[in-house]
Amino acid sequence: MTAATTTQALVSVEDISLSFGSVRALRDVSLTLRPGEITALVGDNGAGKSTLVRCLSGIHRPDSGRIVFDGEETKFSSPEDARKAGIETVHQNLALVEDLTVWQNLFLNRELTNPLGLLDRKAMKREAQRMVSTLAVNVPNVTSTVRRLSGGQRQAVSICRAAGFSSKLVIMDEPTAALGVQETERVEQLILKLREDGHAVLLISHNFAQVMRLSDQVWVMRSGRCVAGRRTAETTGEEIVALITGAKQS
Numbered sequence: 001m002t003a004a005t006t007t008q009a010l011v012s013v014e015d016i017s018l019s020f021g022s023v024r025a026l027r028d029v030s031l032t033l034r035p036g037e038i039t040a041l042v043g044d045n046g047a048g049k050s051t052l053v054r055c056l057s058g059i060h061r062p063d064s065g066r067i068v069f070d071g072e073e074t075k076f077s078s079p080e081d082a083r084k085a086g087i088e089t090v091h092q093n094l095a096l097v098e099d100l101t102v103w104q105n106l107f108l109n110r111e112l113t114n115p116l117g118l119l120d121r122k123a124m125k126r127e128a129q130r131m132v133s134t135l136a137v138n139v140p141n142v143t144s145t146v147r148r149l150s151g152g153q154r155q156a157v158s159i160c161r162a163a164g165f166s167s168k169l170v171i172m173d174e175p176t177a178a179l180g181v182q183e184t185e186r187v188e189q190l191i192l193k194l195r196e197d198g199h200a201v202l203l204i205s206h207n208f209a210q211v212m213r214l215s216d217q218v219w220v221m222r223s224g225r226c227v228a229g230r231r232t233a234e235t236t237g238e239e240i241v242a243l244i245t246g247a248k249q250s
């Protein structure tokens with residue numbers, strides 16, 4: 001089981017296991033993620049993908065094994081800890097506040113204050129504009145409320161939020177599942193931009209064409225195990241499907 005290159009890993013998951021009562025959601029899972037690469041995580045429903053992501057993002061602690069992030073073993077006890085270390089997650093159910101503006105959402109829970117301790121709205125708006133321009137995000141104005149944005153624009157804001165604030169790993173759980181063709185294309189461009197900017201991206205997707213189009217490596221999960229890893233250029237959609245179902249052993 002390999003998906004090797006010479007670039008040093010940003011994340012090494014080493015033999016982690018996690019059970020919920022009698023359900024063994026993760027069994028001795030090991031994999032690596034590299035900076036400047038898009039890694040796809042694939043597997044059938046219930047294979048353990050979300051549980052693994054929740055371990056990376058500080059929601060769950062594995063029962064055994066360890067996760068090394070940026071050279072240090074993680075001891076996250078909350079998503080806030082993971083975020084501080086540089087791990088951001090873009091959730092499937094777009095975690096934005098509808099009634100707030102784009103800039104308020106970008107700075108939610110990390111508001112900038114001036115030397116007097118007051119909210120520095122000007123600085124936040126300016127910085128939000130910079131973040132949006134850097135990623136070439138297609139939103140009309142950072143002062144628009146999120147309620148007025150399309151699904152694709154909302155996802156773009158979520159990605160922008162995750163890419164900012166010096167994050168090193170951006171985890172995306174089905175980022176285009178709810179989007180139309182054109183919006184999907186735009187969001188895929190953003191994901192490629194994250195790679196270009198040196199982020200490690202972990203992409204959970206049931207869309208094999210998307211996985212083959214975007215990823216540099218693919219890890220396959222089945223029944224709580226990570227059963228195979230492949231460089232995307234050296235595999236096919238058919239092989240990945242066979243590994244997912246178990247028709248092919250790694």
Ligand SMILES: Nc1ncnc2c1ncn2[C@@H]1O[C@H](COP(=O)(O)OP(=O)(O)OP(=O)(O)O)[C@@H](O)[C@H]1O
Pocket residue numbers: 020023024025043044045046047048049050051052
């Ligand atoms: N909090 C929990 N409590 C109990 N069981 C859980 C919990 N979270 C996940 N599980 C179980 O762990 C297993 C792995 O689930 P997980 O959600 O990680 O799979 P998945 O690969 O993300 O699936 P999907 O593609 O459907 O999202 C499943 O059997 C699931 O029912």
